[in-house]
Amino acid sequence: xxxxxxxxxxxxxxxxxxxxxxxxxxxxxxxxxxxxxxxxxxxxxxxxxxxxxxxxxxxxxxxxxxxxxxxxxxxxxxxxxxxxxxxxxxxxxxxxxxxxxxxxxxxxxxxxxxxxxxxxxxx
Amino acid sequence: xxxxxxxxxxxxxxxxxxxxxxxxxxxxxxxxxxxxxxxxxxxxxxxxxxxxxxxxxxxxxxxxxxxxxxxxxxxxxxxxxxxxxxxxxxxxxxxxxxxxxxxxxxxxxxxxxxxxxxxxxxx
DNA sequence: AGCATATTCAACCATATAGTTGACCTTTTA
DNA sequence: TAAAAGGTCAACTATATGGTTGAATATGCT
Numbered sequence: 001x002x003x004x005x006x007x008x009x010x011x012x013x014x015x016x017x018x019x020x021x022x023x024x025x026x027x028x029x030x031x032x033x034x035x036x037x038x039x040x041x042x043x044x045x046x047x048x049x050x051x052x053x054x055x056x057x058x059x060x061x062x063x064x065x066x067x068x069x070x071x072x073x074x075x076x077x078x079x080x081x082x083x084x085x086x087x088x089x090x091x092x093x094x095x096x097x098x099x100x101x102x103x104x105x106x107x108x109x110x111x112x113x114x115x116x117x118x119x120x121x122x123x
Numbered sequence: 124x125x126x127x128x129x130x131x132x133x134x135x136x137x138x139x140x141x142x143x144x145x146x147x148x149x150x151x152x153x154x155x156x157x158x159x160x161x162x163x164x165x166x167x168x169x170x171x172x173x174x175x176x177x178x179x180x181x182x183x184x185x186x187x188x189x190x191x192x193x194x195x196x197x198x199x200x201x202x203x204x205x206x207x208x209x210x211x212x213x214x215x216x217x218x219x220x221x222x223x224x225x226x227x228x229x230x231x232x233x234x235x236x237x238x239x240x241x242x243x244x245x246x
Numbered sequence: 247a248g249c250a251t252a253t254t255c256a257a258c259c260a261t262a263t264a265g266t267t268g269a270c271c272t273t274t275t276a
Numbered sequence: 277t278a279a280a281a282g283g284t285c286a287a288c289t290a291t292a293t294g295g296t297t298g299a300a301t302a303t304g305c306t
Contacts, residue, residue, distance in 0.1 A: 034252080035252070035253060036251085036253080046252085046253075046254095047253085050253065050254065054254095069251065069252045069253075070251095071252075
């Protein structure tokens with residue numbers, strides 16, 4: 001078998017263009033999941049979700065490892081970095097909202113438990 | 124005429140998924156260009172390039188202004204901000220809570236002035 | 247062994263996308 | 277005023293995409 005081609009920007013951006021696939025990535029952000037569990041919240045067939053996962057895998061955004069009869073899906077954030085870097089070339093994001101973003105992250109990472117509904121409250 | 128809907132992540136990522144459109148963005152990074160000049164290096168019809176530019180415009184990635192018979196195309200890097208920040212959440216911070224992040228993003232995009240940062244500072 | 251579970255495969259359908267060509271409208275120029 | 281230049285529109289074609297269903301393939305359980 002040939003070694004897999006590195007994911008292209010085409011594949012990464014195409015994968016990200018679908019809201020179902022972005023939702024899947026969000027789910028995998030929290031934890032690794034089996035295909036069936038990924039599919040559960042969606043109003044579409046298991047086969048359809050399986051296809052979406054295949055597209056995400058080809059794009060390098062997730063990896064899939066089969067243990068027993070269960071195929072585990074894992075977020076692979078590295079693939080996003082290439083695309084992110086590409087985008088940075090266009091953004092003069094200097095002052096925009098990265099300051100606010102970093103403050104958000106600081107709070108988020110400091111105390112993920114209290115982010116229920118008042119993300120920006122300081123209380 | 125209705126005010127244009129703000130570009131969605133769908134539209135931005137879909138626009139970025141095509142190599143021709145990414146090449147166009149690269150060209151516009153250097154300078155504003157007329158439609159005919161944008162089309163010149165591509166081995167496709169002017170109409171096809173015109174369509175690509177329309178897709179980029181709907182995604183908010185470029186703006187188009189008609190002066191005389193010439194329509195000038197200008198890069199609008201701000202539209203990349205939302206998508207880029209969305210990606211950063213995956214690329215760098217494993218533990219980030221996406222629900223909170225989405226709320227942050229919604230507020231940020233709705234009213235950047237409210238977040239207390241010096242949004243337009245020239246670093 | 248036999249059945250249930252987890253996942254994919256294959257065939258199919260509807261719609262979207264990227265491209266073409268030729269006609270058309272508007273603006274500039276001779 | 278007539279012709280050329282800059283773009284878009286409309287109709288069409290081919291292919292890609294996202295979804296379905298039913299059958300097939302493994303693996304695990306009793």
